[in-house]
Amino acid sequence: MAERPVVLIVGGGYVGLYTALRLQKRLSHGRAEVVIVDPQPHMTYQPFLPEAAAGSVEPRHVVVPLRRTLPRCRVVTGAVTGVDHATKRARIAPIEGQPYELTYDVLVMAAGSIARTLPIPGLAEHGIGFKNVGEAIYLRNHVLARLDAASSTDDPEVRRRALTFTFVGGGYAGVEAFAELEDMARYAITHYYPRLSTADMRWVLVEAMGRILPEVDLDMAAWTVRELTARGMDVRLNTRLESVSEGCVVKLSDGDEFASDTLVWTAGTKPNPMLKETDLPVDERGRVVCEATLQVRGLPDAWSAGDLAAVPDLTKETEGATTAPNAQHAVRQAKRLADNIVAVLGGQEPVPYKHAYAGSVASLGLHKGVAQVYGVKLKGWPAWFMHRTYHVSRVPTFNRKARVVADWTLAAVFRREVISLGQLQDPRREFVEAANTGRTGSLPPPSAADKAQSGSMRAS
Numbered sequence: 001m002a003e004r005p006v007v008l009i010v011g012g013g014y015v016g017l018y019t020a021l022r023l024q025k026r027l028s029h030g031r032a033e034v035v036i037v038d039p040q041p042h043m044t045y046q047p048f049l050p051e052a053a054a055g056s057v058e059p060r061h062v063v064v065p066l067r068r069t070l071p072r073c074r075v076v077t078g079a080v081t082g083v084d085h086a087t088k089r090a091r092i093a094p095i096e097g098q099p100y101e102l103t104y105d106v107l108v109m110a111a112g113s114i115a116r117t118l119p120i121p122g123l124a125e126h127g128i129g130f131k132n133v134g135e136a137i138y139l140r141n142h143v144l145a146r147l148d149a150a151s152s153t154d155d156p157e158v159r160r161r162a163l164t165f166t167f168v169g170g171g172y173a174g175v176e177a178f179a180e181l182e183d184m185a186r187y188a189i190t191h192y193y194p195r196l197s198t199a200d201m202r203w204v205l206v207e208a209m210g211r212i213l214p215e216v217d218l219d220m221a222a223w224t225v226r227e228l229t230a231r232g233m234d235v236r237l238n239t240r241l242e243s244v245s246e247g248c249v250v251k252l253s254d255g256d257e258f259a260s261d262t263l264v265w266t267a268g269t270k271p272n273p274m275l276k277e278t279d280l281p282v283d284e285r286g287r288v289v290c291e292a293t294l295q296v297r298g299l300p301d302a303w304s305a306g307d308l309a310a311v312p313d314l315t316k317e318t319e320g321a322t323t324a325p326n327a328q329h330a331v332r333q334a335k336r337l338a339d340n341i342v343a344v345l346g347g348q349e350p351v352p353y354k355h356a357y358a359g360s361v362a363s364l365g366l367h368k369g370v371a372q373v374y375g376v377k378l379k380g381w382p383a384w385f386m387h388r389t390y391h392v393s394r395v396p397t398f399n400r401k402a403r404v405v406a407d408w409t410l411a412a413v414f415r416r417e418v419i420s421l422g423q424l425q426d427p428r429r430e431f432v433e434a435a436n437t438g439r440t441g442s443l444p445p446p447s448a449a450d451k452a453q454s455g456s457m458r459a460s
């Protein structure tokens with residue numbers, strides 16, 4: 001090992017940021033160089049994305065800037081496109097310029113997961129995921145733009161299609177996004193759209209299994225379905241999305257077909273496919289095979305944790321059980337992983353990771369939620385309050401905590417903001433139109449982004 005080893009962290013999400021924060025604190029100056037690589041200059045606190053989409057939290061406050069938070073680490077904005085651990089070299093594609101190789105001594109693989117999609121006709125062209133801040137804010141603008149469109153037309157078909165919102169996947173990310181956005185649209189219609197009624201909206205959640213929210217007990221999941229149904233939302237269990245046609249007609253496995261301008265895919269995740277470009281061992285689900293110490297199997301200088309790692313779950317008796325892909329494990333694993341790196345660099349033994357899953361909290365809109373923590377089951381306002389308290393205690397840095405609480409306070413005092421800033425999706429349009437009009441005297445056709453914002457979510 002080099003005198004001043006280079007610790008390369010691939011990914012600046014939950015695992016990457018928390019590992020770097022801990023290493024920055026625990027490795028005194030000069031003991032190691034920590035390099036963190038991520039295509040984004042920030043970590044995203046994903047549990048706040050539904051609230052960001054609903055306008056309760058500012059988008060900038062659900063992300064944590066890496067350079068500001070990690071002053072003693074080297075931050076590289078780019079993607080790792082492959083790793084050859086045998087020679088300890090990683091290929092980096094920076095956001096600009098030629099790709100290059102970076103040599104390291106210790107590897108932390110923390111590149112997370114991507115949306116797990118299926119080859120459903122029309123899905124790639126019409127759907128959108130819900131995993132990053134761009135998608136969350138796009139959806140917020142899109143939903144509000146659909147209310148504007150519905151309110152400004154007398155065509156019943158256009159109005160029906162604009163006001164039909166389809167979500168696929170009933171895990172916590174999908175259910176929270178579905179419920180939060182509906183709550184926002186309901187609020188907007190009640191206060192600012194006199195030509196629309198909340199009864200005009202159709203919100204459909206499609207789930208292939210016979211239940212939603214696998215993170216909580218069945219009775220809590222069934223209560224959530226009843227709660228959403230009582231709000232007029234349509235939850236289809238044991239149903240699959242079969243296709244989406246050109247005119248955004250959604251076809252379901254129960255035979256139903258309807259036109260919907262909005263199709264959000266939240267049906268699970270899979271490990272980052274970049275792992276295929278590495279020589280790290282992966283299991284049948286494509287996850288990095290780890291020991292309980294979070295070391296990659298057979299490679300003591302390589303570590304991994306979070307959504308892309310198969311970490312043995314020592315709290316379960318079942319053979320081969322691994323920890324679930326969620327933030328609760330990601331944060332704790334990152335701290336253990338960093339402590340283990342420090343221990344090994346100091347010639348000590350690493351400690352196995354062990355944590356029993358504490359439970360889940362989910363927000364279903366303002367003052368609405370469902371929670372099950374350490375066996376305690378909460379519904380409605382208490383669950384929502386617990387959701388907020390828990391997440392504000394977890395979001396990294398005091399700065400972010402303060403900003404999120406300030407957002408909530410301002411929204412409580414001045415009501416929430418429900419304005420579509422669709423222009424953000426295509427900021428140059430007006431200028432290009434002005435420039436082209438001056439030249440040819442006619443308007444250019446609308447751009448892809450403009451079409452996407454003003455109508456269905458078609459990609460081109």
Ligand SMILES: Cc1cc2nc3c(=O)[nH]c(=O)nc-3n(C[C@H](O)[C@H](O)[C@H](O)COP(=O)(O)OP(=O)(O)OC[C@H]3O[C@@H](n4cnc5c(N)ncnc54)[C@H](O)[C@@H]3O)c2cc1C
Pocket residue numbers: 010011012013014015016037038039040042043044046047048049050078079080081110111112113130131132172173272274305306307308325326327328329330361
């Ligand atoms: C909407 C939503 C809500 C959620 N709510 C909850 C919740 O309430 N409770 C809970 O426990 N969990 C929740 N989760 C899950 C939780 O956010 C994840 O389990 C957690 O983020 C996993 O951490 P990670 O570090 O493995 O991955 P991530 O946090 O996703 O980080 C991966 C990082 O790797 C980067 N990256 C990707 N490819 C490359 C590459 N080639 N090179 C370099 N970097 C790369 C990405 O940009 C990203 O920053 C939610 C997830 C979503 C999407």
